[in-house]
Amino acid sequence: MLSERSKRVLYAVVQSYINSPDPVGSRVVTKRYSFGLSPATIRHIMADLEELGFLTQPHTSAGRVPTVMGYRFYVDSLLTETGHHANMEILHGLYRKLESLKNDIDLLLSETTKNLSILSHYLGIALSPLPDLTTLIRVNLLKYRADKVAAVLFTDEGLIKNKVISLEADITQKDLNRIEAYLNAEFSGQTFDEIRLKVIREMSREKMRCDTLISKAMKICREAITSFPRSELFVAGLSEVIGLPDFADLRKIRELSRAIEDKHTIIKLLDKLTVSEGVQIIIGSENTTDEMRELSIVASSCKEGDKPIGVVGIIGPMRMNYARAMYIVDNTAKFISRMLAGK
Amino acid sequence: MLSERSKRVLYAVVQSYINSPDPVGSRVVTKRYSFGLSPATIRHIMADLEELGFLTQPHTSAGRVPTVMGYRFYVDSLLTETGHHANMEILHGLYRKLESLKNDIDLLLSETTKNLSILSHYLGIALSPLPDLTTLIRVNLLKYRADKVAAVLFTDEGLIKNKVISLEADITQKDLNRIEAYLNAEFSGQTFDEIRLKVIREMSREKMRCDTLISKAMKICREAITSFPRSELFVAGLSEVIGLPDFADLRKIRELSRAIEDKHTIIKLLDKLTVSEGVQIIIGSENTTDEMRELSIVASSCKEGDKPIGVVGIIGPMRMNYARAMYIVDNTAKFISRMLAGK
DNA sequence: TTTAGCACTCTCAATGGTTAAGTGCTAATA
DNA sequence: TATTAGCACTTAACCATTGAGAGTGCTAAA
Numbered sequence: 001m002l003s004e005r006s007k008r009v010l011y012a013v014v015q016s017y018i019n020s021p022d023p024v025g026s027r028v029v030t031k032r033y034s035f036g037l038s039p040a041t042i043r044h045i046m047a048d049l050e051e052l053g054f055l056t057q058p059h060t061s062a063g064r065v066p067t068v069m070g071y072r073f074y075v076d077s078l079l080t081e082t083g084h085h086a087n088m089e090i091l092h093g094l095y096r097k098l099e100s101l102k103n104d105i106d107l108l109l110s111e112t113t114k115n116l117s118i119l120s121h122y123l124g125i126a127l128s129p130l131p132d133l134t135t136l137i138r139v140n141l142l143k144y145r146a147d148k149v150a151a152v153l154f155t156d157e158g159l160i161k162n163k164v165i166s167l168e169a170d171i172t173q174k175d176l177n178r179i180e181a182y183l184n185a186e187f188s189g190q191t192f193d194e195i196r197l198k199v200i201r202e203m204s205r206e207k208m209r210c211d212t213l214i215s216k217a218m219k220i221c222r223e224a225i226t227s228f229p230r231s232e233l234f235v236a237g238l239s240e241v242i243g244l245p246d247f248a249d250l251r252k253i254r255e256l257s258r259a260i261e262d263k264h265t266i267i268k269l270l271d272k273l274t275v276s277e278g279v280q281i282i283i284g285s286e287n288t289t290d291e292m293r294e295l296s297i298v299a300s301s302c303k304e305g306d307k308p309i310g311v312v313g314i315i316g317p318m319r320m321n322y323a324r325a326m327y328i329v330d331n332t333a334k335f336i337s338r339m340l341a342g343k
Numbered sequence: 344m345l346s347e348r349s350k351r352v353l354y355a356v357v358q359s360y361i362n363s364p365d366p367v368g369s370r371v372v373t374k375r376y377s378f379g380l381s382p383a384t385i386r387h388i389m390a391d392l393e394e395l396g397f398l399t400q401p402h403t404s405a406g407r408v409p410t411v412m413g414y415r416f417y418v419d420s421l422l423t424e425t426g427h428h429a430n431m432e433i434l435h436g437l438y439r440k441l442e443s444l445k446n447d448i449d450l451l452l453s454e455t456t457k458n459l460s461i462l463s464h465y466l467g468i469a470l471s472p473l474p475d476l477t478t479l480i481r482v483n484l485l486k487y488r489a490d491k492v493a494a495v496l497f498t499d500e501g502l503i504k505n506k507v508i509s510l511e512a513d514i515t516q517k518d519l520n521r522i523e524a525y526l527n528a529e530f531s532g533q534t535f536d537e538i539r540l541k542v543i544r545e546m547s548r549e550k551m552r553c554d555t556l557i558s559k560a561m562k563i564c565r566e567a568i569t570s571f572p573r574s575e576l577f578v579a580g581l582s583e584v585i586g587l588p589d590f591a592d593l594r595k596i597r598e599l600s601r602a603i604e605d606k607h608t609i610i611k612l613l614d615k616l617t618v619s620e621g622v623q624i625i626i627g628s629e630n631t632t633d634e635m636r637e638l639s640i641v642a643s644s645c646k647e648g649d650k651p652i653g654v655v656g657i658i659g660p661m662r663m664n665y666a667r668a669m670y671i672v673d674n675t676a677k678f679i680s681r682m683l684a685g686k
Numbered sequence: 687t688t689t690a691g692c693a694c695t696c697t698c699a700a701t702g703g704t705t706a707a708g709t710g711c712t713a714a715t716a
Numbered sequence: 717t718a719t720t721a722g723c724a725c726t727t728a729a730c731c732a733t734t735g736a737g738a739g740t741g742c743t744a745a746a
Contacts, residue, residue, distance in 0.1 A: 025739050038689050043740070061696040061739045103491070103507035142483050142495065148446070150503050152485065152495055160493050162503050164446035238581075239601040242593060250585060253596065257582040368708050381720050386709070404708050404727045 002052075007077075008035070009045045010054055014066045014074040018321055021245045023063035068284045068318070071296070075281050075322050091119060091328065095335045102339055105310070110234045112312055112332060117237020119328045121244070122316030123256075125299070126234040127270040129310050132193040139183045141176040141220065149176060151224040156307070165223045171216070179217040187221070195225055231271070233263045246317035252294065259291045270311045273299050279330050284318045294318060298325040300333035304340045312336065345395075350420075351378070352388045353397055357409045357417040361664055364588045366406035411627045411661070414639070418624050418665050434462060434671065438678045445682055448653070453577045455655055455675060460580020462671045464587070465659030466599075468642070469577045470613040472653050475536040482526045484519040484563065492519065494567040499650075508566045514559070522560040530564070538568055574614070576606045589660035595637065599658075602634045613654045616642050622673050627661045637661060641668040643676035647683045655679065 002010075012033040016024045026039040026046060035042065046064055049055045054073060055064040066074065094115045101108040109126040116124025137154040144150045147170055152162045187195045203218050238257060247253050259265050269289060273280045282297045298320070299313025312332050314325050345353075355376040359367045369382040369389060378385065389407050392398045397416060398407040409417070437458045444451040452469040459467030480497040487493045492508045530538045546561050581600060590596050602608050612632060616623045622643045628636040641663070642656025655675050657668050 023739090027739080039739090040689055040691095040741095041687085044688090047741080057740085059696055060741095061694085061737095063739065103509060138487075140483070140485050140495075142497075144481075144497055144503070150495065150497070152483075152493065152505065154485075154487055154493070160487070160505050160507060162495060162505055164503060166446060236604065239597055239604055242597040242600060248593070250591070250593065250596075253593075254582055254585040257585060257600075261579065261582055366708090370708080382708090383720055383722095384718085387719090390710080400709085402727060403710095404706095404725085406708065 005035075006045055006049060007073075008033075009042060010049055010066075010070060010073055011077065013046070013049075013055060013064055014070055017066055018319055021319060023058055023065050025063035028063070066318075068286060071283045071318060071322075072286070075283065078323055078326065079279075091115075091331055094119070095332070095339075099339065106232065106234075108336070109232075109310060109312070110236070112336065113234045113236035116312065116314055116328065116332060117240050120314050120316070120321075120325055121237075121240045122314045122320065122325065123238065123241050123260075124234075124236045125266065125270070125311075125313050125315055127267060127274075127311040128232045128234075129308060130231045130271065130274065133191055133308070135189060135191045136187055136195060138188055139180060139221075139224070141180045141183075143171070143173045143176055146170055149220060151220060153224060163224050165220055167216075167220075175213065175216075178213065179220065182214065182217050183221055192225055195221070199225070231267060233267050233270070235260050235263075235266075241316070244317060246319055255291055256295070265289055265291055266315075269297065270299060270313065273311050273313075274301050274308045276301065279326050279333075281322065281326070296320050296322075298322065298329050300329050302333045302336045302340070304337065309337070309340055348378075349388055349392060350416075351376075352385060353392055353409075353413060353416060354420060356389070356392075356398060356407055357413055360409055361662055364662060366401055366408050368406035371406070409661075411629060414626045414661060414665075415629070418626065421666055421669065422622075434674055437462070438675070442682065448683075449575065449577075451679070452575075452653060452655070453579070455679065456577045456579035459655065459657055459671065459675060460583050463657050463659070463664075463668055464580075464583045465657045465663065465668065466581065466584050466603075467577075467579045468609065468613070468654075468656050468658055470610060470617075470654040471575045471577075472651060473574045473614065473617065476534055476651070478532060478534045479530055479538060481531055482523060482564075482567070484523045484526075486514070486516045486519055489513055492563060494563060496567060506567050508563055510559075510563075518556065518559075521556060522563060525557065525560050526564055535568055538564070542568070574610060576610050576613070578603050578606075578609075584659070587660060589662055598634055599638070605634075608632050608634055609658075612640065613642060613656065616654050616656075617644050617651045619644065622669050622676075624665065624669070639663050639665075641665065641672050643672050645676050645679045645683070647680065652680070652683055 009029060012029050012035075013024050016028060016032060026042040029035070029042050029046075030037060030039050046055060049070075050057070050064065053067060054070040056067050057064055098108060098111055098115070101111060105128060109128055113124035113126045116122075116126075118124075134155045137156055139154070140152040142150045142152065144164060147167050149165045149167060149171070150162055151165055152160065154160055187198070190198075199218055199222050203215070203222070238260065241247055241256065242253055247256070269282070269287065269292065279298060279300045282292075282299075284296060285293045287293060287295070287297070294317070295315055296318050297313055297315050299311050301311045302309045313329055314320075316325065352372060355372050355378075356367050359371060359375060369385040372378070372385050372389075373380060373382050389398060392413075393400070393407065396410060397413040399410050400407055441451060441454055441458070444454060448471060452471055456467035456469045459465075459469075461467075477498045480499055482497070483495040485493045485495065487507065490510050490513055492510060492514070493505055494508055495503065495505045497503055530541070533541075542561055542565050546558070546565070581603065584590055584599065585596055590599070612625070612630065612635065622641060625635075625640045625642075627639060630636060630638070630640070637660070638658055639661050640656055640658050642654050644654045645652045656672055657663075659668065
């Protein structure tokens with residue numbers, strides 16, 4: 001439907017615009033990219049591309065700028081290309097430093113976002129896995145002061161969380177040990193989601209039987225699990241983004257920083273990407289979220305074996321260096337996956 | 344040295360400028376504040392105040408704006424005033440919601456920063472206490488996978504931290520229990536600082552004796568303690584600050600967000616305030632830090648009894664509503680102190 | 687099908703004039 | 717002597733105008 005020549009022109013326009021934020025006119029296309037055609041011809045082609053929805057002009061006498069469709073075309077043709085062998089030794093240098101954080105996923109992800117933002121000059125983001133899908137390996141209950149218990153939850157992701165639980169009544173460590181054994185027997189190996197359900201069911205039944213030990217166990221379990229932090233979002237590099245010509249407007253920065261503070265919006269977006277394979281790209285209004293309609297996301301999920309372990313990515317302007325971003329995100333995700341696989 | 348009349352004028356100028364960001368001229372002073380003097384006289388006084396360094400003009404034909412000295416005068420006279428009884432029921436409403444977080448200081452502080460920024464429309468900040476001064480209550484070591492140990496550290500601040508430690512050799516839970524008992528006997532009740540020192544001394548001695556159990560214990564202890572997170576900084580409300588007329592300039596926002604990302608700068612500043620009593624105010628370049636030379640800090644430390652538990656505060660422009668900020672920070676600090684005291 | 691030529695449109699930067707605010711100074715006043 | 721009125725001066729901010737420059741679409745010729 002699109003002639004080979006039109007494609008080449010479109011590609012050139014997008015690339016030129018990504019390189020510098022000036023609307024690109026017919027002249028620069030002929031000059032910088034050797035088509036062997038005059039500006040007039042290019043104009044014709046560009047007019048066609050505009051009619052088809054790939055380009056727009058900010059105003060009548062300006063050059064053209066890609067639309068979401070235009071970026072999408074560009075990105076899709078990037079995806080079919082064979083891997084970019086840009087030389088980024090820095091990347092490996094940076095990630096080598098992270099090896100020592102293997103044991104602390106939160107810290108690992110938070111450092112990773114910093115790396116992402118340093119490398120890309122955009123916003124680095126990372127989402128730790130949804131607790132629903134992580135499975136519990138073991139619980140340990142430790143008495144802490146008279147009426148408080150620290151529950152230590154071990155999960156299959158190397159993630160360990162603790163939570164202090166207040167009890168009305170005093171409790172002995174011995175009782176705790178029995179509760180602990182019971183909880184482990186009952187719930188270990190199951191996902192948090194399953195456990196949540198079971199606890200709710202059990203609790204409604206327990207009311208009748210009134211077996212204090214088990215009901216206490218359930219109470220502790222519920223406290224520990226319901227308060228288990230939702231999947232956590234790490235963000236870094238806002239200062240990189242401020243200063244980009246695309247964010248010259250204060251309002252845009254404000255919107256972005258609000259989105260970062262909300263976290264909710266971004267988490268929902270990334271959540272969808274947890275399961276998908278490879279680098280995912282969402283361009284501008286492809287995003288249904290309103291705050292994101294002028295931003296693009298390049299993200300990839302990390303896996304430990306088959307299990308999704310989190311999402312890492314970059315948020316930047318639509319006019320993003322997609323090739324570079326994809327390269328960075330892809331390698332980062334692979335690096336983390338490999339590291340967590342223990343290799 | 345400053346006549347009573349001059350003081351009143353200076354106070355009026357600062358207050359007027361805080362209320363709206365226009366340089367204040369002699370006319371508005373006479374109009375809004377009833378001095379019973381003509382603009383000409385006020386001009387004389389303001390010229391004197393400028394010569395003394397309390398005021399400046401942005402340009403020849405503009406009104407006057409307070410200097411750091413001017414703000415300092417204003418704030419100092421605020422401090423001598425009796426408490427402001429502004430009615431802020433919202434404040435108490437907000438903080439009631441935090442009661443449930445008593446058991447998780449990190450979460451508590453992070454929510455507090457949000458409250459601070461909502462209430463003040465400036466940047467809310469909170470610093471968790473320096474680990475050097477917190478004392479260890481107990482250690483528990485839990486085996487986790489074959490060659491990994493989870494160390495759970497209980498401190499006197501309700502703060503519980505865990506840390507996964509990788510060992511070269513396999514170890515049984517039984518050995519762990521003995522190590523645990525040893526560590527508790529040796530170190531419980533001491534500050535992290537003291538423990539750090541002891542461990543270092545012990546380790547150099549251990550090399551000779553080569554008692555594997557103790558040397559293992561020391562290794563674990565060092566790992567667990569040295570990696571104990573430094574005092575953590577929580578920040579919220581950047582989007583509140585963007586949009587303030589004082590931050591119309593993109594560069595300022597960029598500087599601020601860089602300072603937030605660094606954390607280091609702000610931590611160092613707040614650290615000094617940990618020990619001091621009551622609300623502390625640092626205005627603009629009173630700050631030796633360069634990034635902060637156009638910002639003011641209003642902060643107060645929280646105490647549990649005598650023990651400093653952290654610092655909460657607000658960062659905003661020099662042209663800050665100090666009275667309000669002081670009120671908010673003071674009450675927040677007191678609220679948290681009270682809550683942690685168990686009342 | 688491509689291209690040269692041309693009139694048209696629009697932004698951007700510079701210009702200049704006007705207004706309004708606020709000052710400092712001087713001289714008169716209480 | 718302290719205060720005030722009056723006045724000339726300075727400056728930023730606003731507005732309209734202008735011209736340059738860039739890029740377009742259209743038409744007609746190659």
